[in-house]
Amino acid sequence: MVRLPLSPAEVERGQRLGALLRRARGSRSMLDTALDAGVSPETLRKIESGRVATPAFPTIAAIAAVLDLSLDAVWAEIDQPEHADDDRSARRRLVS
Template sequence: MVRTPLTEEQRDRGRALGQILRAARGPRSAASVAQEAGISLDTLRKIERGAIAAPAFFTVASLARVLDLDLSDLARTLDEFDRTIPDSAAS
């Protein structure tokens, strides 16, 4: 099955998610967070730098749990990010 390529807006949102997760990690090592979340270190690094722009829901949920982030708050923050993107960037 062929995946539909992500839009620039979706990639921007993925980068924003990665920045939020990286900031929430703070001084904790990426390796310890990845291990506790049950994902590979490589996957966490890719999410944090936006290389995986649309990670699986359960991956995000697991990271949110480990980083003590509320999923509703995380979604609201990303919605606010979406509203800051100029209309010209969305087209």
């Protein structure tokens, strides 16, 4: 199966996801977190580094559960474009 290249937005979202998981993991070891979530440490490392920008939903759900993160909170944080304020301002101008 051939995977299509990721869009810049998908790459950015993957980087935000990785940063969120690293922050949530805090001082907890990557090995313990990965094993508790039932994923390989290599998979967690790739997600946290942004190398896997679009991980499978069950993988993220398992990691989020181990880190006591709600999936709603995860999505709310990673689905924010870096320039969200600029986008909102532009939309307001269009609506006005």
